[in-house]
Amino acid sequence: MFRVVIPTRYASSRLPGKPLLKIAGRPMLQWVHERARGSGASAIVIATDDERIAQAARAFDAQVVMTSPVHQSGTDRIAEVAHQAGWQDEDIVVNLQGDEPLMPPALLDQVAGLLEAHPDAHIATLASRITQLAALLDPNVVKVVADPEGRALYFSRAPIPWSRDTAPAGIASQRDYTGARRHIGLYAYRVAALRQLQRMPPSLLEQIEKLEQLRALENGMQIRVADAVAAPGPDVNTAEDLARVERALADGEGA
Numbered sequence: 001m002f003r004v005v006i007p008t009r010y011a012s013s014r015l016p017g018k019p020l021l022k023i024a025g026r027p028m029l030q031w032v033h034e035r036a037r038g039s040g041a042s043a044i045v046i047a048t049d050d051e052r053i054a055q056a057a058r059a060f061d062a063q064v065v066m067t068s069p070v071h072q073s074g075t076d077r078i079a080e081v082a083h084q085a086g087w088q089d090e091d092i093v094v095n096l097q098g099d100e101p102l103m104p105p106a107l108l109d110q111v112a113g114l115l116e117a118h119p120d121a122h123i124a125t126l127a128s129r130i131t132q133l134a135a136l137l138d139p140n141v142v143k144v145v146a147d148p149e150g151r152a153l154y155f156s157r158a159p160i161p162w163s164r165d166t167a168p169a170g171i172a173s174q175r176d177y178t179g180a181r182r183h184i185g186l187y188a189y190r191v192a193a194l195r196q197l198q199r200m201p202p203s204l205l206e207q208i209e210k211l212e213q214l215r216a217l218e219n220g221m222q223i224r225v226a227d228a229v230a231a232p233g234p235d236v237n238t239a240e241d242l243a244r245v246e247r248a249l250a251d252g253e254g255a
Helices: 028-037 051-059 074-085 105-117 133-136 191-199 202-209 211-217 239-250
Strands: 002-007 043-049 063-066 092-095 123-129 143-148 152-156 181-190 223-227
Touching: 002 028, 002 074, 028 043, 028 051, 028 105, 028 133, 028 239, 043 051, 043 074, 051 063, 063 074, 074 092, 092 105, 092 191, 105 123, 105 181, 105 223, 123 143, 123 211, 152 211, 152 223, 181 191, 181 223, 191 211, 202 211, 211 223
Parallel strands: 002 043, 002 092, 043 063, 123 223, 143 181
Antiparallel strands: 092 181, 123 181, 143 152
C-alpha cells in the first residue's frame, strides 16, 4: 500500500501559474491527478500553499492539504503532509511532480513496489537507458549510475559514465553512451526518510549540481534504482512543452 502526494506551487520562472494552465480544456494539475488515480495508490493528496491551486483541485474532487509557503522543495512539502496526517515511519509515499501530465500510472506502482521490496532502502526511483548522444551531453538530462544491485552511486548533470577512450579530443568528440541512464524524477520515500531529509541542511554536492537527491546520498541514505517498465511522457517547463503534451493527448497518449 502506498500514497501519492503531488506537491504543487503556483510560481514558475519560465511558466507562471503552470499547474493551472489548460491542456485540452482542463488544468494540467487535473491531468496529473488522473495519472495518479490510475495507479494502485490508497490515497492521493495535492499539497500546496496557494489557494488558487487548492480551489482548482477541489473543483475536480481532489484531496488538498495546505502547507507552509516557506518550503524550498517538494520533499519538504510532502514531509509536512505526512506530519499533519500522522503517517507512520514505515509508510510509503510516492512524490509525483505537478508538471507530469503524461506519467504512466504503472511507474507509480513500480517505484512504490521497488521500495517495498527493499526494506533496507530509504528511497526508490527509476531510470531509462539513454539512446542518443545528445541526451548524455545535455546538462538538463540528469544521469544516474548504480551498483550491480541497483543501489544509486551518483546522480549528475554531467555525462556519466564517461568513456575515456572514445573521446580523444575532449567532450565534443565523444561518440559513446554505453551504459548511460537517464534519471526519471519519480520517487518513493519511507516517511521516516522524509523526516530525516527534512532535518538535514542542503549538502555541498546538492548545491553544486542543484539535485536534491544528492543530499540523501551524501548522508549515507540508500536509494534504489530500477529501469522503468514504461516510457514517461514529457514534463512541462515551457510553453513549447505544454503544446507538445497537448498534441500527445490529442493523439491518444493520455488515454
